[in-house]
Amino acid sequence: MSPARLRPRLWFCLLLLLLLVPAARGCGPGRVVGSRRRPPRKLVPLAYKQFSPNVPEKTLGASGRYEGKIARSSERFKELTPNYNPDIIFKDEENTGADRLMTQRCKDRLNSLAISVMNQWPGVKLRVTEGWDEDGHHSEESLHYEGRAVDITTSDRDRNKYGLLARLAVEAGFDWVYYESKAHVHCSVKSEHSAAAKTGGCFPAGAQVRLESGARVALSAVRPGDRVLAMGEDGNPTFSDVLIFLDREPDRLRAFQVIETQDPPRRLELTPAHLLFTADNHTETAAQFRATFASHVQPGQYVLVAGVPGLQPAKVASVSTHVALGAYAPLTRHGTLVVEDVVASCFAAVADHRLAQLAFWPLRLFHSLAWGSWTLGEGVHWYPQLLYRLGRLLLEEGSFHPLGMSGAGS
Secondary structure, three states: OOOOHHHHHHHHHHHHHHHHHHHHHHHOOOOOOOOOOOOOOOOOOOOOOOOOOOOOOOOOOOOOEEEEEEEEOOOHHHHEOOOOOOOOOOOOOOOOOHHHEEEEHHHHHHHHHHHHHHHHHHOEEEEEOOOOOOOOOOOOHHHHOOOOOEEEEEEOOHHHHHHHHHHHHHHHHOEEEEEEEEOOEEOOOOOOHHHHHHOOOEEEOOOEEEEOOOEEEHHHOOOOEEEEEOOOOOEEEEEEEEEEOOOOEEEEEEEEEEEEOOOOEEEEEEOOEEEEEOOOOOOHHHHHHHEEEHOOOOOOOOEEEOOOOOOEEEEEEEEEEEEEEEEEEEEEEOEEEEOOOOEEEEEEEEOOHHHHHHHOOHHHHHHHHHHHHHHOOOOOOOOHHHHHHHHHHOOOHEEEEOOOOHHOOO
């Protein structure tokens, strides 16, 4: 590696160490004693016909492309979930409950917005006039047909509030907000397939690992302190301590890349920005396999699988996608683990497994002292988020998966 490429990586690690202590204090729960509370940021209402972000709704920078209408009889209907939040009024003029059905991402944003509305205007609730459309009332390729869009007002139907309501929707995390009409605000989100890859998670809940006892257990049952099968630095199998979960979201749907091999047959699901180890031919040793984003793996390449004895190459037969429940990203002491008998990295988003292992050294060193209480928390740990922000400042753009950290599990 050239000195020019190495220098930003050294700065990255140095800055990480310098920021470690204040980050541990500032990112944890609760206020820091003696800190000043920042004054609330002034919210600027959206103007009539303004949309945020300032790009078309069905582009990558907003809610993304239309993926097809969802009917009650379709396989994708399971992607929709009812919203029974008592703090939201649903118009439901069809009297079918359709307006309550939406994707999990849309539901989460809507529930967050409902809280903001009550805080902004005590006594006023959020009102949904249109949600999932199963009757064809909207324009062609409307995201209402996928449960990814809602039209909203306030319960008092005060149109003077709608500009600020739109701004609150932006703050609540909707991927696209449009002050579309004097009578309502239109909001939409990314699909579960694209957003799932962008909101964390690495392996599905049911993915199995092998314990030192020989038992095979689902990742949802793994706990910090368990020793799971992994790969050592020399390319040989070893058992490694699970330290913490970098991401743990049991109840969320995620889109996974499915890697299937032959001779021997294996099937691994992991998020597109997650790293696993590949080679272009089967003659390379395990230590020579290189870390590759799951979304970059191609049929004909080789991945490492657990065999008898040791680890062995297996040819990738097919690559596909699948939506499954749960998102689990354990961190082991060795930075690797064997999931469904396939060797994978514990890291994602950044293409360099060795750099990631080095950057996570403080977490491996101090996890039992500074972060032990977090080990079974839910959501994405603050530490990988801090690393990603630092990396964006110091590393080359090509070092990251196109989906970014929001596209990975860690």
